[in-house]
Amino acid sequence: MITNSPCTSSDHAAVADLWNAKTLDAASCWFQAATVEPPFVNGLLASGYAISLARESGVAVGFGLWCGPVELPRLIALAADAEEAYYRLMAAYCAWCVAGGATRGFAEIGTRPTTEKARMDALGVIEYSPIGFKPLAPDEQPADRVPRLLRAECDLALLGQALDQILEVSA
């Protein structure tokens, strides 16, 4: 059974290990991201970020990282190999947002086909809009721009329902 709990000071090394392992996963949006050390995780918590750790049989299997502001909280990163752990972490993000009074949340994700993008698509409730592009040369036209980065935004009530549904199916 997978459980989520807020990251504590004794979890910094586990989060850093999960983070660094994901940077080697070529199918993930984490691929080739910068690696981190436990003090970096400590710094995130000290700066106001929220980190939730997923465990299965006491072993850390994933984590999620997000932050305010209350009016539009941002999901920064989810890292989990197992689909169920990924969606349970997203459910933890959703619950955190709703508890803070938010009705919508957002994330930014690359256009490259990745495991995380496919999992977000599968929820069917996320609206994407391009916000980052391959930079244009002086002789190219704005219409020729190629999206590289998407803003993924959703209604948190709809997200919660979609997560309940998908987790019921996978249970």
Next chain:
Amino acid sequence: MSTQFIRQPNAADGIDTYIAGGSYADVNLGNSNVLNIGTTVLSKSAAFSRAVLQFDLQPIPIGATILDATLTLYRASGGSLSLFSQFFANRLSTSAWIEFGTTWNRYDGVHNWFVPGGDYTPTDQDTCTVTTGGSDLVFTGLRDLAIDAIQLRLGKLNLLVIGPEGGESNNFIVVHSSDASSGSVRPKLVVNYYPLGPRRVPNFTGGMQELTANLGA
């Protein structure tokens, strides 16, 4: 009597974007309706973000006497911005940047900045200190940069706005860009000036006298 020049361009006329390091270093964000400034975690790494803006001051005549110039960037949201965080509006020393080409690494989609993150001269700047969490960024001391733009740079005022970099990784502000849907929150530049500065012309007694009339500006 002074004249007031107000420029608060929309998406079609405004030239602004923000650039970010880390995994966003080669992504252009020229369409964004906000500008991130400061330090935050973008995607999977802590990164610095800076705003790049251009204002066209060509309607102000070269001979004008600039009294003051103020840039206001209206806050949209932000992280846990530390009180007394400082922001700097610097003169970009590379003027050939283009809105849909610039990134942390490049200024026009092809050519690299000399220094990633934008080339600027830290001596040509104005400082704004944030004193409350919800305040806008207001740079009231851009007079010298406005004069420089009008007299030496074909009226183009190119600015690189830098926030707190280093330290806490949630120390940033998000301000509205010219792509914002509401016109009143877009970046606004106000310049007060005398259309033509006092001119000194010879008088008939061999000295100089001030000629303050408007000579057709």
